[in-house]
Amino acid sequence: MTGTTDDSGGDGGGEVLQNGPHRRVVRIGDTVRRPAAPWTPTVHALLAHLAAAGFPYAPRPLGFDERGREVLTHIEGEAGPAGWARIVDDAGLAAFARLLRDYHEAVADFTPPPGAVWSAGPRPFEPGAGDIVCHGDFGPWNVVWREGRPVGLIDWDHARPAPARHDVAYALEYAAPFRDDAEAVRWLAHPGPPDRPRRIAHFCAAYGLPSADGMVDAVARAQRETTEVVRRLAAAGHEPQATWAAEGHLRELDDRVAWTLAHRHLFRPRTTGDRE
Template identity: 65%
Template sequence: MTGEEVLQDGVHRRVVRIGDTVRRPAQPWTPTVHALLRHLAEVGFDRAPRPLGLDDQGREVLTFIEGDCGPAGWARVADDHGLRAFAHLLRDYHQACAGFAPPSGATWAGDPQERGETAGPDRDPGEPVVCHGDFGPWNVVWRGRRPVGIIDWDFARPAPRLHDIAYALEYTAPFRDDTECLHRLHHPQVPDRRRRLELFCTAYGLDSAAGVPEAVIDRQQDTTELVRRLAAQGRQPQATWVANGYLAELERRTAWSRAHRHLFA
């Protein structure tokens, strides 16, 4: 189609920009995610795309959020200011979605049955939030040093707030070795991981960081099992990841975190 700017062209999806909109392949969970995004707009949370339905090719249509995202996000969260802003954004989103009531028959990605209307074992009934599910630096849109949007909501699903917090901290504390921190994650020096974890938790509003490192390790293990399960169902990109040996990489990361638990407490 004339006027399409390709934003992503991977094995599992082609994402394009047309004017002020983004077009992405619709999924079984798209109606549920759109209900969530409409709720966010209604309560005044302006850092998520607004859903505009489907186009004539059956693709979901979302408003485009101008700014830098993807690989550019790593450098934004390497300093204290960016890390705090990242934590504040997650806190603000969780507050905005707290009153969301999923529609009847809600469908979520990653649920073994793809049904989200009942609480699963990792849903804390005292914290009725829908986690983003993939809250990493690459899925935040930045303008300068200010985060202005959260994108890629495919893995949103009901879960305790700690589900998102632990996932974010894996990448921003980070739970990675020194070489990766310096050469891929844009840290100017070896990070003080314990201080960064505590800084994030304080900025988010947690009373304590106690137990958070263990939650990150548990989340890493959960991610490995989710990728394994989705790949077995033939889902993409997980099936391709597993075929290319990605499970071994996920297991290596979890093993590193367990072996270096002392760096975070």
């Protein structure tokens, strides 16, 4: 990940990776320092499990520094907005899906610690009903890429107990994408209108699902849940969600669900009788 040098002196000349008004993330040496939250100890327990399981793509938790910030190992590579272009072609899309599958396999035997706190609010953990601890924010911006392949998965703040299908649906919203053609071309690096049904099928096959049946409804459910989580965090005063709500972002999230439901035809595989 790349950023700018901190000239303020407050971080000892560290590299600023993210400088939002409510979340400043800096790299100091081989570590990343991020503001801690009530759920950070739970996330560190998850990351410690992944380290013990040999999952090589997650940062390792190193505790907290003298300023109370969480300290993680740094993963070198390209992340953030650049990740969109990496999942446009079939190879990148499949690698994105396999990374998610590898995470789900590594986390399958993780049990949250007593008193676990989640950013999404209180969540029961019911492994007998198919629950795992999902990443919760598995989008292309949170994957670190190096030489055309994923080498890291970052930003674990939204981890939560849920069926694995939640992570799959969340990822597909952005991988398909569940956006109109103009946005896909202008902002998401697609060279032309995406073949959404084929991309969904390709992702699901690479992940290891037997079919992509029901995925449009699953994406709509994930979109609704995301909206509710943002609304809850905003109401509790957490940032950046409170700012998002003040700026009207919740309406945008509601509009995304409406778009999905109004454009189901874009996600149906074409038949030979379909017109162009």
